[in-house]
Amino acid sequence: MPRSGEAVRRRLQQAALELFVEHGFDQTPVEAIASRAGVTERTFYRHFGDKREMLFDGETELRDLLVQAVAAVPHGTKPLPTLRAAFHETVPLFERNRPLTEPGVRLIAETPALQERSLAKRALLANALTDALQARGVDARTAPLYAQVAMDTFAVATHRWMQEPSVPLHDQLDQAFRELRLAAAALK
Amino acid sequence: MPRSGEAVRRRLQQAALELFVEHGFDQTPVEAIASRAGVTERTFYRHFGDKREMLFDGETELRDLLVQAVAAVPHGTKPLPTLRAAFHETVPLFERNRPLTEPGVRLIAETPALQERSLAKRALLANALTDALQARGVDARTAPLYAQVAMDTFAVATHRWMQEPSVPLHDQLDQAFRELRLAAAALK
DNA sequence: AATTTAACGTCAGAGTATGACACTAACGCG
DNA sequence: CGCGTTAGTGTCATACTCTGACGTTAAATT
Numbered sequence: 001m002p003r004s005g006e007a008v009r010r011r012l013q014q015a016a017l018e019l020f021v022e023h024g025f026d027q028t029p030v031e032a033i034a035s036r037a038g039v040t041e042r043t044f045y046r047h048f049g050d051k052r053e054m055l056f057d058g059e060t061e062l063r064d065l066l067v068q069a070v071a072a073v074p075h076g077t078k079p080l081p082t083l084r085a086a087f088h089e090t091v092p093l094f095e096r097n098r099p100l101t102e103p104g105v106r107l108i109a110e111t112p113a114l115q116e117r118s119l120a121k122r123a124l125l126a127n128a129l130t131d132a133l134q135a136r137g138v139d140a141r142t143a144p145l146y147a148q149v150a151m152d153t154f155a156v157a158t159h160r161w162m163q164e165p166s167v168p169l170h171d172q173l174d175q176a177f178r179e180l181r182l183a184a185a186a187l188k
Numbered sequence: 189m190p191r192s193g194e195a196v197r198r199r200l201q202q203a204a205l206e207l208f209v210e211h212g213f214d215q216t217p218v219e220a221i222a223s224r225a226g227v228t229e230r231t232f233y234r235h236f237g238d239k240r241e242m243l244f245d246g247e248t249e250l251r252d253l254l255v256q257a258v259a260a261v262p263h264g265t266k267p268l269p270t271l272r273a274a275f276h277e278t279v280p281l282f283e284r285n286r287p288l289t290e291p292g293v294r295l296i297a298e299t300p301a302l303q304e305r306s307l308a309k310r311a312l313l314a315n316a317l318t319d320a321l322q323a324r325g326v327d328a329r330t331a332p333l334y335a336q337v338a339m340d341t342f343a344v345a346t347h348r349w350m351q352e353p354s355v356p357l358h359d360q361l362d363q364a365f366r367e368l369r370l371a372a373a374a375l376k
Numbered sequence: 377a378a379t380t381t382a383a384c385g386t387c388a389g390a391g392t393a394t395g396a397c398a399c400t401a402a403c404g405c406g
Numbered sequence: 407c408g409c410g411t412t413a414g415t416g417t418c419a420t421a422c423t424c425t426g427a428c429g430t431t432a433a434a435t436t
Contacts, residue, residue: 003433004383004433039384042387046383050423078374081376116308142371148343148344152340156333177375183330184368184373187272191402193414193415196414196415218392228416230394230416230418233393233394
């Protein structure tokens with residue numbers, strides 16, 4: 001296998017992040033990123049499907065970890081407790097990547113095009129969780145609902161954790177799911 | 189006020205829908221849409237921010253209706269029951285627009301770019317519901333969670349209703365929220 | 377050393393979206 | 407009824423995104 005290209009990929013990501021925080025996402029042409037990384041614009045598109053994609057690299061890793069964690073939960077556990085347990089398994093991953101993803105999340109928050117992509121990635125995660133639940137015997141009709149709701153609860157927890165780092169992500173998760181349970185109990 | 193342009197806007201929407209179902213969204217240049225509508229490509233972008241935006245016109249109407257419905261719910265009602273009641277108020281709107289939106293949803297389902305935009309619109313609705321809840325005294329910390337979760341439950345209900353028109357949307361809504369309550373009760 | 381293979385460069389091109397400027401049709405008013 | 411205002415439109419230019427085709431280079435295999 002010839003020259004790996006992994007180094008180029010990393011240089012592109014770093015160059016992009018620097019230029020994005022300096023001039024903004026929309027004001028940064030792909031040509032500028034490629035130029036700083038020492039490659040051609042064409043090469044950029046060989047490593048990333050499009051300009052937004054570079055900000056969401058860890059998503060596939062998170063997805064694989066989640067589906068694996070769901071499969072590892074003891075059988076007989078109900079859907080939402082299963083997903084909550086799986087989310088707890090991803091806490092180390094988040095804590096490890098925290099400083100790395102911090103500038104990215106601010107960028108996403110202030111760029112509509114990146115928010116859209118972020119929501120799309122979240123939906124992909126929810127779909128993966130739906131499949132993981134079905135593999136455990138949850139019926140195909142209700143699995144999407146559980147996956148979506150749990151995914152949002154997880155997103156709320158991580159969002160709070162980003163803004164208030166003092167309280168651990170584990171506690172944020174339990175707190176969010178507790179609020180979900182109490183709110184749903186009021187439904188009659 | 190000079191020539192209204194409302195007719196042009198309608199012609200653009202109809203021309204776009206026809207071309208989209210015939211050649212697909214990605215294979216339909218804006219120029220083709222504008223040409224069929226009898227205007228210039230530049231005029232298209234004066235009526236719609238971008239090419240995806242034409243498929244999501246009713247969203248603002250739905251959003252206004254929802255926030256109004258939330259405000260109309262008797263005070264003292266808990267968040268999730270409030271949102272469920274608000275969703276029930278939008279059922280006539282959905283039933284009325286059903287045949288109109290049917291080709292659109294199929295198009296969205298098979299076009300990634302449109303799915304992203306659809307998710308973004310759903311997020312906007314959730315944000316609007318968050319604000320509506322806060323206006324009723326729900327605290328800012330939990331309101332986003334309730335709005336997101338309710339929004340997903342609503343989305344699941346409408347999705348089922350699209351595929352199985354035999355059971356009314358009202359029943360789909362109650363069923364989905366019932367499943368949410370039961371699933372959350374298992375959280376302990 | 378020759379061959380294979382994946383990464384890269386170059387070139388061309390379609391499509392999206394925006395800004396600047398001029399023009400025109402409709403409406404209100406004197 | 408003529409006049410000016412104003413929103414809608416056309417025209418032109420242009421930056422940017424993304425893709426296809428083709429040739430070249432560097433690394434790994436034999």
